[in-house]
Amino acid sequence: MSGTTESGNVVLRIDDLQLRRGARTVLAGVTFGVERGELVTIMGPSGSGKTTILRAVAGLEPFHRGGIDVDGVTFAGGAPVHRETLRQLRRKVGMVFQFHCLFEHLSALQNICLAPVHAHGVKPDAARRRARELLQTFGIEHRADAFPRELSGGEAQRVAIARALAVDPPLLLMDEPTASLDPQRRGELGELLRRLRDQGRTLLLATHDEDFAREFATRVLRMRDGVVV
Amino acid sequence: MSIDLSIARGDADIGLSGIEDTPARRTTLAVTLPYYEFREVLSVRDGDAARFRTLADLAGRSVATLGGTIAYEILLGAERQHGIHAVSYEDDVHPYSDLVLGRVDAVLLDHVLAERRQRTIAGFTIQPQTVAIGHYVGVLAAGNSPLRDAMNEILRGAMRDGTLERILREWRVWNDDQPTLYAKLLAGEPVQPVIGLDPSTSVVTLTKWDAARRYFPSLLRASVITLALSCLSMALAVGIGVVIATGRVYGGPPVRGLLLAYVELMRGTPILLQLFVLYYGLAAAIRLPAFGAALLGLALNYAAYESEIYRAALEAVSTGQLEAARTLGLTERQVLTLVRAPQAFRLALAPMTNDFVALLKDSSLVSVLTVLELTKQTQIFATNLGSWVLPGTLCAALYLLMSLPLAALARRLERRWKTPST
Numbered sequence: 001m002s003g004t005t006e007s008g009n010v011v012l013r014i015d016d017l018q019l020r021r022g023a024r025t026v027l028a029g030v031t032f033g034v035e036r037g038e039l040v041t042i043m044g045p046s047g048s049g050k051t052t053i054l055r056a057v058a059g060l061e062p063f064h065r066g067g068i069d070v071d072g073v074t075f076a077g078g079a080p081v082h083r084e085t086l087r088q089l090r091r092k093v094g095m096v097f098q099f100h101c102l103f104e105h106l107s108a109l110q111n112i113c114l115a116p117v118h119a120h121g122v123k124p125d126a127a128r129r130r131a132r133e134l135l136q137t138f139g140i141e142h143r144a145d146a147f148p149r150e151l152s153g154g155e156a157q158r159v160a161i162a163r164a165l166a167v168d169p170p171l172l173l174m175d176e177p178t179a180s181l182d183p184q185r186r187g188e189l190g191e192l193l194r195r196l197r198d199q200g201r202t203l204l205l206a207t208h209d210e211d212f213a214r215e216f217a218t219r220v221l222r223m224r225d226g227v228v229v
Numbered sequence: 230m231s232i233d234l235s236i237a238r239g240d241a242d243i244g245l246s247g248i249e250d251t252p253a254r255r256t257t258l259a260v261t262l263p264y265y266e267f268r269e270v271l272s273v274r275d276g277d278a279a280r281f282r283t284l285a286d287l288a289g290r291s292v293a294t295l296g297g298t299i300a301y302e303i304l305l306g307a308e309r310q311h312g313i314h315a316v317s318y319e320d321d322v323h324p325y326s327d328l329v330l331g332r333v334d335a336v337l338l339d340h341v342l343a344e345r346r347q348r349t350i351a352g353f354t355i356q357p358q359t360v361a362i363g364h365y366v367g368v369l370a371a372g373n374s375p376l377r378d379a380m381n382e383i384l385r386g387a388m389r390d391g392t393l394e395r396i397l398r399e400w401r402v403w404n405d406d407q408p409t410l411y412a413k414l415l416a417g418e419p420v421q422p423v424i425g426l427d428p429s430t431s432v433v434t435l436t437k438w439d440a441a442r443r444y445f446p447s448l449l450r451a452s453v454i455t456l457a458l459s460c461l462s463m464a465l466a467v468g469i470g471v472v473i474a475t476g477r478v479y480g481g482p483p484v485r486g487l488l489l490a491y492v493e494l495m496r497g498t499p500i501l502l503q504l505f506v507l508y509y510g511l512a513a514a515i516r517l518p519a520f521g522a523a524l525l526g527l528a529l530n531y532a533a534y535e536s537e538i539y540r541a542a543l544e545a546v547s548t549g550q551l552e553a554a555r556t557l558g559l560t561e562r563q564v565l566t567l568v569r570a571p572q573a574f575r576l577a578l579a580p581m582t583n584d585f586v587a588l589l590k591d592s593s594l595v596s597v598l599t600v601l602e603l604t605k606q607t608q609i610f611a612t613n614l615g616s617w618v619l620p621g622t623l624c625a626a627l628y629l630l631m632s633l634p635l636a637a638l639a640r641r642l643e644r645r646w647k648t649p650s651t
Contacts, residue, residue: 090555090557095553095556097553101550103568114567115557167557
């Protein structure tokens with residue numbers, strides 16, 4: 001088992017993470033760390049527990065044993081995560097889902113502004129300015145007022161990334177980011193993530209895409225049967 | 230009115246049951262000789278016997294009667310002349326029980342009904358003055374005059390040989406007015422259908438156009454009541470429905486169980502029964518006004534249906550949307566109000582519109598609580614006109630005028646949310 005880092009500049013540390021669903025063991029003691037500025041991909045066959053790790057780090061999946069530390073926010077398995085810990089965790093982790101999960105009733109700009117305004121108390125004008133900057137950075141400023149159903153897969157993914165980055169979290173999680181992209185869009189995404197990494201962002205991706213991982217990841221973790229091998 | 234219609238349709242040959250002789254019936258049906266003369270009398274609470282002697286004494290007061298009767302026509306005239314408020318009931322028992330409860334201040338009905346009710350309900354006085362005189366007749370289909378003539382012969386025979394007197398005495402309704410009536414009839418003298426009711430108030434002699442013009446303002450007023458009742462009931466039903474749905478999605482097992490029981494109770498029992506219980510059943514404990522009881526009854530019933538729509542809509546919002554909202558740091562309350570509810574509302578809009586149109590029509594049920602809404606007013610119009618064709622057409626047009634814009638608005642909103650403008 002490997003994947004731990006010894007650096008003091010660790011943004012994410014996972015220790016002995018264990019998770020069961022009924023009689024089935026999904027994660028059987030996962031341990032690794034991710035340093036600031038890394039782009040780490042978790043690879044493995046379907047059902048190996050890649051997405052479950054991301055969900056556990058994001059506080060969406062309760063686990064039975066072990067612990068997680070995200071930039072100083074720690075929580076352990078076997079007990080519900082305290083509300084205040086969850087609140088702090090949400091500031092540390094941004095998540096981009098496989099199917100983007102943009103809010104259907106809101107425009108791209110409104111999707112990005114929702115959390116800063118309502119969860120983090122940013123003034124609406126400032127949130128809109130920041131959202132437009134993000135959209136401009138990702139080359140989709142002209143789609144600010146479009147609703148999710150009007151966006152292409154690549155555009156929707158960029159909006160989802162912008163939404164996750166709107167509150168400036170140190171760690172960005174992405175689940176199967178290349179699953180619905182053609183080769184050109186896939187390359188553009190890789191370049192975008194590389195730029196984010198260059199800006200000091202830390203990224204943890206779950207993916208099946210071997211070529212993408214080889215080309216853009218700084219480190220690759222492989223999973224099988226609920227453990228990092 | 231339903232007896233008249235059944236006779237005209239041919240469901241039965243002869244209609245008999247305290248049916249009043251009116252100009253409308255004489256025009257549209259074959260009417261027998263009158264076999265009983267009754268007086269329209271005013272009943273008031275014992276404590277009011279000295280001050281409410283006539284309709285003129287009841288300005289600004291509520292006076293109850295059976296809808297679609299001569300007494301109701303008299304009360305409509307008194308509304309214009311004396312400023313009373315006419316209240317129409319579906320039966321001849323509740324006007325008197327509501328009189329004693331204080332919901333109305335007087336009842337105008339046939340003396341036969343008033344005296345019979347006085348035997349079972351205490352606390353009201355029948356005033357001695359006669360407001361109008363009417364007659365009970367049998368009715369047959371317009372084309373059935375040979376049978377009507379045969380019945381008239383039998384009635385004349387029963388008047389002559391004392392059979393009618395014996396029957397009426399047996400039922401304790403014989404009085405001195407009857408020999409006078411029988412003498413007139415046996416002498417071949419004509420008998421006016423009603424004495425004491427201005428014949429110009431009858432619509433049966435008017436052209437259809439004039440009849441429509443006469444009744445249209447009251448149909449419009451009734452439409453306003455229907456619309457107001459429906460809008461207020463729906464608003465309340467939506468509010469209660471949202472609370473129930475939220476409780477069923479987010480509440481603990483006891484709350485969910487309790488709310489489910491409410492929903493099943495409301496959906497599993499007839500709305501008519503619920504209205505009766507609310508207005509009459511609880512009257513001893515809570516004396517709700519008719520409009521208030523109607524509003525509350527419709528709202529409580531429809532809230533159960535609305536809550537199921539909202540619950541299904543809330544549960545139809547994908548888990549991914551909720552998890553995305555949570556990872557952004559929104560609280561559970563914010564997830565509900567900013568993400569889940571707005572999306573659920575779009576899903577619920579079409580069935581909600583459907584329910585509102587259904588409520589608009591179901592509001593006609595509240596006429597059993599004496600609320601004079603559009604269908605009830607149409608029924609009164611039809612009774613007085615002796616036909617449903619014109620009143621029914623006007624009524625349908627008014628309902629459509631109310632429901633079609635709602636459906637159009639809902640379609641517009643659905644379109645707007647489906648293809649939002651950019």
